Amino acid sequence: MDTAVRFVGIGEKSVGKVLEHARLIGAETSEYSLELVNFDHGSIDWRGSLGGVHWLLLSSSNVIHSQNSKSAHGAAMTFSELEGSRVVMIVDLPDEEERLIEAWGFVIERIRQINILYITSDAISHIASIEQMSEKELLEEIRIRGMVPQVLTIDPNGKVRIFHSLGDLNLPSNSRNNFSWLATYLCQLPNVSHLN
Numbered sequence: 001m002d003t004a005v006r007f008v009g010i011g012e013k014s015v016g017k018v019l020e021h022a023r024l025i026g027a028e029t030s031e032y033s034l035e036l037v038n039f040d041h042g043s044i045d046w047r048g049s050l051g052g053v054h055w056l057l058l059s060s061s062n063v064i065h066s067q068n069s070k071s072a073h074g075a076a077m078t079f080s081e082l083e084g085s086r087v088v089m090i091v092d093l094p095d096e097e098e099r100l101i102e103a104w105g106f107v108i109e110r111i112r113q114i115n116i117l118y119i120t121s122d123a124i125s126h127i128a129s130i131e132q133m134s135e136k137e138l139l140e141e142i143r144i145r146g147m148v149p150q151v152l153t154i155d156p157n158g159k160v161r162i163f164h165s166l167g168d169l170n171l172p173s174n175s176r177n178n179f180s181w182l183a184t185y186l187c188q189l190p191n192v193s194h195l196n
Helices: 014-024 034-043 046-050 066-084 097-109 121-131 135-145 178-191
Strands: 007-009 029-032 054-060 086-091 116-119 152-155 158-162 167-172
Touching: 007 014, 007 066, 014 029, 014 054, 014 086, 014 178, 046 066, 054 066, 066 086, 086 097, 097 121, 116 121, 121 135, 121 152, 135 152, 135 158
Parallel strands: 007 029, 007 054, 054 086, 086 116, 116 152
Antiparallel strands: 152 158, 158 167
């Protein structure tokens, strides 16, 4: 990487794992913990935090942590649009799996603000069930109807599936860790114009 790719993330778990791997390969990262967001999300200078940042990294399971967390995610997504950073939403299973519908509802409400939607392999079958369609149909529908530039997942066999405006790709992940793969992909993506 010539110029470091910059990330801002909210929350722990999935977001923290991606940021950790991104740092290992030279990215600059900032992270807001849910505890800080719960304290006073209005005190965060989103414009200053997101200026010059490539990726705002969010997780659907963090959105439902609290009302303040939901508000913080919404504010961050709005300022991300204004500042030109791109939103990556990781759809993962919350600790309380029955709350996945609530988390998915937030994603759907803000789908037009999302540039990359990554659905974890353990969440995709649940989301497909909610939407009453196959996993492949789900990914294609989100891409087309939601106008999301990229929708991707890694299946349990380690195959990466990427749906984008030019079609879809099936690739080996070349990584034992899905979050490591995602971090590497996001760090390389700013240099690949046809997938942006």
